[in-house]
Amino acid sequence: MADTGHKTKIESKAEERTTTPSLFKVLMHNDDYTTMEFVIEVLRDIFHKPSSEAEKIMLTIHFQGVGLCGTFPYAIAETKTDQVRMRARKAGFPLRCSLEEA
Structure with a gap:
């Protein structure tokens, strides 16, 4: 076979796919023992909610039984x-959160 002097270059591009991870809602549930103040503190400290938003979420939890803390x-x-x-356990409260796929 004769060498023509031409080199063939094969380029292969791997298909790049970026996928966003599945998101989950964190829901906090009402109970008869956890204080409103403790719920607000948790929402501020763990979920980094401003005080006004933490209070609004706490009231939703209190009156509707469950509230969305974040996704x-x-x-x-x-x-x-x-x-x-x-x-909550350390403070002696039965406060409960659950996850739900968004």
């Missing part, structure tokens, strides 16, 4: 839920 990727949502549970 996060699964690992972050799970961590925040665990932080709430640990802090």
